[in-house]
Amino acid sequence: MPASSRLLAGHELASPYKSLHDSYVSSRRDSKCPVSALLAAAALLVLGILLAIAVIERLKYEDRINEALNPHHTPSCCNQTGPDQQSSIVLVESFPLGVDYGRNVSAGVDLYEAWKDLLSLASDRIEVASFYWCLTGEDISVNSSSDALGREILEELKALPSRNVSVRVVTSIPTLAPNSTDLKTLREHGVQIRRVNFGRLTKGILHSKFWIVDGKHVYIGSANMDWRALTQVKELGVVVYNSSALAADLQKIFQSYWVTGRSNASIPHPWPSDYDTDINEERPLLLNLSGVESKAYITASPPDFCPDSRTRDLDAILSAIRGAQDFIHVAVMEFYPASKTFHHHGYWPVIEDALKRSAVDRNVSVCLLVSCGRESDPAVWPFIRSLDALHSPSDNINIAVRVFVIPARNQSHIPYSRINHNKYMVTDKVAYVGTSNWSSDYFNTTAGVGLVLSQDASGSSFHQQLRAVFDRDWSSRYSHPLADLHRTHDCAFSTSAP
Numbered sequence: 388m389p390a391s392s393r394l395l396a397g398h399e400l401a402s403p404y405k406s407l408h409d410s411y412v413s414s415r416r417d418s419k420c421p422v423s424a425l426l427a428a429a430a431l432l433v434l435g436i437l438l439a440i441a442v443i444e445r446l447k448y449e450d451r452i453n454e455a456l457n458p459h460h461t462p463s464c465c466n467q468t469g470p471d472q473q474s475s476i477v478l479v480e481s482f483p484l485g486v487d488y489g490r491n492v493s494a495g496v497d498l499y500e501a502w503k504d505l506l507s508l509a510s511d512r513i514e515v516a517s518f519y520w521c522l523t524g525e526d527i528s529v530n531s532s533s534d535a536l537g538r539e540i541l542e543e544l545k546a547l548p549s550r551n552v553s554v555r556v557v558t559s560i561p562t563l564a565p566n567s568t569d570l571k572t573l574r575e576h577g578v579q580i581r582r583v584n585f586g587r588l589t590k591g592i593l594h595s596k597f598w599i600v601d602g603k604h605v606y607i608g609s610a611n612m613d614w615r616a617l618t619q620v621k622e623l624g625v626v627v628y629n630s631s632a633l634a635a636d637l638q639k640i641f642q643s644y645w646v647t648g649r650s651n652a653s654i655p656h657p658w659p660s661d662y663d664t665d666i667n668e669e670r671p672l673l674l675n676l677s678g679v680e681s682k683a684y685i686t687a688s689p690p691d692f693c694p695d696s697r698t699r700d701l702d703a704i705l706s707a708i709r710g711a712q713d714f715i716h717v718a719v720m721e722f723y724p725a726s727k728t729f730h731h732h733g734y735w736p737v738i739e740d741a742l743k744r745s746a747v748d749r750n751v752s753v754c755l756l757v758s759c760g761r762e763s764d765p766a767v768w769p770f771i772r773s774l775d776a777l778h779s780p781s782d783n784i785n786i787a788v789r790v791f792v793i794p795a796r797n798q799s800h801i802p803y804s805r806i807n808h809n810k811y812m813v814t815d816k817v818a819y820v821g822t823s824n825w826s827s828d829y830f831n832t833t834a835g836v837g838l839v840l841s842q843d844a845s846g847s848s849f850h851q852q853l854r855a856v857f858d859r860d861w862s863s864r865y866s867h868p869l870a871d872l873h874r875t876h877d878c879a880f881s882t883s884a885p
């Protein structure tokens with residue numbers, strides 16, 4: 388089935404009016420028989436009453452949320468501005484050993500410190516979603532002292548249940564780390580673990596990476612629970628402290644993995660109303676983040692895991708691109724306008740098209756920073772070259788592409804390392820931090836999440852900081868024009884790439 392009709396089918400299935408629609412159609416079919424018509428009419432009446440009760444119940448529930456979130460009783464359901472919630476936001480980053488920008492640059496809080504901080508705050512419960520787990524070198528038969536920080540995080544997680552902090556973990560089948568000892572050890576220490584078979588459920592993977600701590604602090608970012616994320620891979624993420632509304636929203640996504648992690652589980656169609664959200668692109672959460680008025684919402688993929696009320700990750704990305712008026716700065720590990728699983732049948736220029744339209748039709752300046760490392764797929768380069776080829780400032784088309792390469796140096800014995808793994812975008816309007824590569828499978832079959840934030844642009848905000856971080860990387864010694872790729876010896880595809 389083509390993607391459009393599949394998406395449409397998914398949309399219709401998830402519609403809250405589905406049951407109503409079905410009975411309407413069947414009652415029409417039956418209308419030849421007057422008795423059936425009467426029965427159908429009675430059934431519709433009952434259904435109507437039930438729906439009305441459901442709506443009233445739901446309104447009551449929303450009222451309660453309103454009251455809890457907003458003592459001043461404004462009509463918006465999603466306003467967290469109040470004295471009881473001192474929310475703050477922190478940009479978090481990690482850098483592979485040896486990476487040195489050679490000057491005083493702005494950088495986020497160290498990822499390891501941020502994780503340690505969240506672990507120390509936990510007093511009740513932690514939920515963690517990670518594609519795979521690999522916090523020690525043994526798991527991948529690597530002997531490197533640079534796994535020390537990973538080991539430490541594992542030790543702290545192991546100790547949580549004995550501190551009466553309940554820990555729930557979801558991870559993917561299929562996985563990159565089939566022999567992970569972490570999960571075995573964690574289970575022995577009382578951590579509850581579910582492996583969600585996205586391979587069976589959607590033909591994808593669970594690629595989300597996030598934490599929820601005590602139902603009020605959240606981490607979302609590119610880092611898996613992998614020691615390399617702390618010392619050998621460049622990661623970027625965000626921690627929001629003290630936002631129970633945002634945490635409760637992310638909790639719904641966690642719960643959708645938790646329930647589908649039962650053996651033989653199937654994906655509910657539609658998702659029960661508990662999974663609906665009040666926070667989305669149309670109605671973002673209003674909150675004061677580190678003193679800056681902000682609007683935030685959490686996106687998800689794949690569509691099969693999104694109730695209608697949840698803004699899909701792809702839709703949020705497209706709308707950020709379309710909404711930009713001045714610039715679009717994108718840093719993604721991989722940008723590939725096609726499907727990897729449906730190779731030659733999978734051309735998918737959806738994001739590429741939106742970027743080109745912004746640049747060509749609206750004179751928005753686009754900068755795309757992609758990554759190249761030993762495991763990078765050479766199939767991406769022809770597409771990236773084609774985008775770069777459009778760049779023609781004299782015709783008012785600004786699409787600049789650069790490649791971020793982290794030298795392997797003497798760390799080349801460590802697989803899947805020395806790569807810029809981050810996935811974010813900053814435009815003149817919004818900051819977006821996600822977990823997905825920008826290729827079709829990630830939005831169609833694979834589980835991922837994103838945080839979209841718009842903030843008052845003046846002053847020092849997360850938005851401004853993310854912009855500075857992009858500029859830092861873009862103008863750093865690790866960033867190369869496409870044409871120079873063959874001169875950077877640590878990017879293994881230097882010979883096959885341009």
Ligand SMILES: *[C@@H]1O[C@H](CO)[C@@H](O)[C@H](O)[C@H]1NC(C)=O
Nearest residue numbers: 388390590726733735827831
């Ligand atoms: C999305 O996935 C389905 C199978 O799960 C596949 O048939 C379809 O071609 C995919 N669409 C794209 C755009 O890759």
Ligand SMILES: *[C@@H]1O[C@H](CO)[C@@H](O)[C@H](O)[C@H]1NC(C)=O
Nearest residue numbers: 459461462463466468469673
């Ligand atoms: C949110 O709440 C604050 C104070 O509680 C109020 O000033 C503001 O107008 C509210 N915003 C919306 C959109 O309801």
Ligand SMILES: *[C@@H]1O[C@H](CO)[C@@H](O)[C@H](O)[C@H]1NC(C)=O
Nearest residue numbers: 489490491492493494847855
């Ligand atoms: C780096 O810059 C910050 C502010 O931009 C300043 O506070 C700090 O002292 C500087 N550090 C060095 C080593 O120059």
Ligand SMILES: *[C@@H]1O[C@H](CO)[C@@H](O)[C@H](O)[C@H]1NC(C)=O
Nearest residue numbers: 524525528529530531532533
């Ligand atoms: C790991 O390497 C260190 C030195 O780098 C060595 O002392 C140690 O025995 C090695 N461990 C294993 C299991 O090979």
Ligand SMILES: *[C@@H]1O[C@H](CO)[C@@H](O)[C@H](O)[C@H]1NC(C)=O
Nearest residue numbers: 510546547548549550551552
């Ligand atoms: C954990 O909870 C149990 C039962 O509620 C209690 O007996 C025990 O003292 C608690 N342990 C810690 C370390 O708080």
Ligand SMILES: *[C@@H]1O[C@H](CO)[C@@H](O)[C@H](O)[C@H]1NC(C)=O
Nearest residue numbers: 526527528563564565566567
């Ligand atoms: C996992 O272990 C099995 C057997 O113990 C081995 O054949 C396989 O290569 C290992 N896989 C990885 C990725 O290390």
Ligand SMILES: *[C@@H]1O[C@H](CO)[C@@H](O)[C@H](O)[C@H]1NC(C)=O
Nearest residue numbers: 471472473474475476628629
């Ligand atoms: C979270 O809020 C509490 C008060 O409720 C405050 O003491 C704490 O400093 C806040 N934490 C952060 C990281 O902002």
Ligand SMILES: *[C@@H]1O[C@H](CO)[C@@H](O)[C@H](O)[C@H]1NC(C)=O
Nearest residue numbers: 584587648649650651652653
């Ligand atoms: C799951 O499905 C398999 C095969 O269809 C079956 O053998 C097994 O009993 C099922 N397990 C549960 C818990 O339902």
Ligand SMILES: *[C@@H]1O[C@H](CO)[C@@H](O)[C@H](O)[C@H]1NC(C)=O
Nearest residue numbers: 468473675676677678679680
């Ligand atoms: C936002 O919070 C800071 C303290 O965290 C406070 O000083 C400021 O007045 C708040 N702004 C608004 C608009 O509520």
Ligand SMILES: *[C@@H]1O[C@H](CO)[C@@H](O)[C@H](O)[C@H]1NC(C)=O
Nearest residue numbers: 713749750751752783784785
């Ligand atoms: C397009 O934007 C650039 C700045 O990015 C500006 O210099 C140029 O004048 C703009 N061109 C038009 C036709 O608006």
Ligand SMILES: *[C@@H]1O[C@H](CO)[C@@H](O)[C@H](O)[C@H]1NC(C)=O
Nearest residue numbers: 485531532796797798799800
């Ligand atoms: C790599 O080189 C650094 C210094 O450049 C050194 O400290 C480190 O021990 C070396 N690591 C390995 C695995 O050889």
Ligand SMILES: *[C@@H]1O[C@H](CO)[C@@H](O)[C@H](O)[C@H]1NC(C)=O
Nearest residue numbers: 720721727762808822824826
């Ligand atoms: C996308 O990112 C993941 C890690 O997040 C990486 O392992 C993978 O090679 C990238 N590309 C594809 C097509 O999966």
